[in-house]
Amino acid sequence: MATAMATAANGNLYAGLVHDAPEERFDPLVEREGVLIERIVSTGQASPPGFWYDDAREEWVVLLAGAATLEFADTADTAGQSRRLVPGDYVHIPAHCRHRVSWTDPAVPTVWLAVYLGAQA
Known part of the structure; x- marks a missing residue:
């Protein structure tokens, strides 16, 4: 009986x-x-x-390069907060936590790594 072999995926987050x-x-x-x-x-x-x-999913995001500002809707949990991000900063955003990207650095690429968990949007 033949078995399917998994192949490793690889790349570079800064390529392209x-x-x-x-x-x-x-x-x-x-x-x-x-x-x-x-x-x-x-x-x-x-x-x-x-x-x-x-989003119906949880999101965990880390900023790898550049800079950005996230804003959160005025709710009991976030009280209209904004958060400036620099490389290494990460944020956990619960499902249905309304947020937006209000700014990203126009001088250099801003590279994010986002992990979405849970229900499909």
Whole structure:
């Protein structure tokens, strides 16, 4: 009986960075039931005015390069907070915690590693 062999996936999180890309880039790295790990590259992009992410999944994100500011909706838990991120900073965002990216550094690519857990959006 033949068995399927798993192959290791590999790459470099800093490969293929474009410094003046017109749009954010989202690269899925690992997808399994209930888990998505993706690289996000921002080059000065931000969420549109009035737009809020409201995901059914938990999100854990770490900033690997660049800089960014996250804003959280005015709720009992977050009280309208904003959080400036530099390389090494990470944030756990609970499911349905409304948030937005209000700023990313336009001078250098901002590289995020995002891990989504739980229900599919």
